[in-house]
Amino acid sequence: xxxxxxxxxxxxxxxxxxxxxxxxxxxxxxxxxxxxxxxxxxxxxxxxxxxxxxxxxxxxxxxxxxxxxxxxxxxxxxxxxxxxxxxxxxxxxxxxxxxxxxxxxxxxxxxxxxxxxxxxxxxxxxxxxxxxxxxxxxxxxxxxxxxxxxxxxxxxxxxxxxxxxxxxxxxxxxxxxxxxxxxxxxxxxxxxxxxxxxxxxxxxxxxxxxxxxxxxxxxxxxxxxxxxxxxxx
Numbered sequence: 513x514x515x516x517x518x519x520x521x522x523x524x525x526x527x528x529x530x531x532x533x534x535x536x537x538x539x540x541x542x543x544x545x546x547x548x549x550x551x552x553x554x555x556x557x558x559x560x561x562x563x564x565x566x567x568x569x570x571x572x573x574x575x576x577x578x579x580x581x582x583x584x585x586x587x588x589x590x591x592x593x594x595x596x597x598x599x600x601x602x603x604x605x606x607x608x609x610x611x612x613x614x615x616x617x618x619x620x621x622x623x624x625x626x627x628x629x630x631x632x633x634x635x636x637x638x639x640x641x642x643x644x645x646x647x648x649x650x651x652x653x654x655x656x657x658x659x660x661x662x663x664x665x666x667x668x669x670x671x672x673x674x675x676x677x678x679x680x681x682x683x684x685x686x687x688x689x690x691x692x693x694x695x696x697x698x699x700x701x702x703x704x705x706x707x708x709x710x711x712x713x714x715x716x717x718x719x720x721x722x723x724x725x726x727x728x729x730x731x732x733x734x735x736x737x738x739x740x741x742x743x744x745x
Contacts (some may be wrong), residue, residue, distance in 0.1 A: 513658040514538050516676045518723070521557045522730045523550050530579045531727055533682055535674070536561050539569035539656025542587060543674060543682050544580040544727065548638075551586035565591045569655040573639070574684025575668040576601030578608040580727060581639030594643035598663055601670030602645065608638030610668060612704040646672060664716065666709025667702065673712070679722035680732075686712055687726050687738075713742050 519534040523546035532554055533543040540563055542554060555565055568591040573581050576597060584595050597605055604610040652659045652674070659676040667685040674682040685701060686709065703709055716724070717739060723732040 513653065513656070513677075515678050516658050516680070517678075518676070518680045518682070518725060518732075519557060519561060520725065520730060521546075521554055523547065523553065525579060529728055529730055531725070531729065532557075532583075533725060534558060534561065535652075535657050535659060535676065535682075536563070537657045540567045541570045541572055541652060541655055541657045541659075542568055542593075543572050544574055544684065545571065545583035545587055547579055548582035548586075550583040551590055554583065554587060555590060568593045569657075570644075570652070571595045572652075572661065572672070572674065573597045573601075573605065573642070574673065574682065574727065575671040576603075576605030576639060577610060577668065577685070578638040580684065581605050585640045588640060588643075595640050596644035596646055596661070597642035598665075598668075598670030598672040599645050599647035600665070601668055602642060604668065605639035606641065610704070612669060613667075613702045614704070662715065662719075664712035666705055666712045668704055671712070673716060675719055675721060680725065681716055681719065681721035681723070682725045683716060683727075685727040686716070687724075713738075717742065 514537045516535050516537040519536055521532040522529050525547055530546050532546050534557055535541040570593050571584050571587050588595050646661055650661045659674050661672050661674050664673040664686050665671050671684055720735055724738055725732045
């Protein structure tokens with residue numbers, strides 16, 4: 513199969529950045545979709561690779577939170593590609609509310625409360641009903657991509673990570689809000705299960721990827737950076 517390239521697609525969300533990615537191989541898999549209204553931005557990134565909407569074979573969501581699922585419905589309509597999500601995140605994907613999640617930092621507690629209040633007032637779905645629910649390791653070769661998807665719970669119950677044969681890992685929000693900062697990798701962000709998160713990070717380390725892409729960092733970081741921060745888990 514064609515070696516897979518990772519194409520980051522940064523999306524601004526107020527003062528923050530949320531990341532979507534293209535996995536470009538024989539076909540294209542979109543990993544995460546940002547907030548609502550970003551489908552055209554992502555399709556423009558597809559076009560920049562000399563491909564078209566019909567080349568998108570799958571929309572894969574690393575977890576069910578609205579800042580990652582917001583444009584999934586529009587992308588499914590535009591491409592005809594199915595949407596895949598981890599088992600356990602289906603309801604939170606629809607509602608945008610994750611009642612299991614807690615904030616690690618006091619400032620994030622205020623943000624989490626505001627998010628829950630906003631979504632409680634919404635009558636429309638935030639994300640899609642998934643076409644594919646992933647509850648174990650799964651190859652993406654059927655979608656034209658030399659990679660595997662692995663459940664990595666912790667940030668959410670259904671969180672997923674993608675590992676390409678070329679040495680890339682896409683881990684969503686497993687590492688906290690900003691993976692490149694050890695302080696937030698250790699203590700920041702949001703979590704539903706600390707023990708599961710630690711086990712999932714050990715899983716990523718064990719697979720020894722060369723480059724690790726997170727849900728909110730515009731640049732990848734290295735295995736060495738990951739080990740230096742989490743090696744004692």
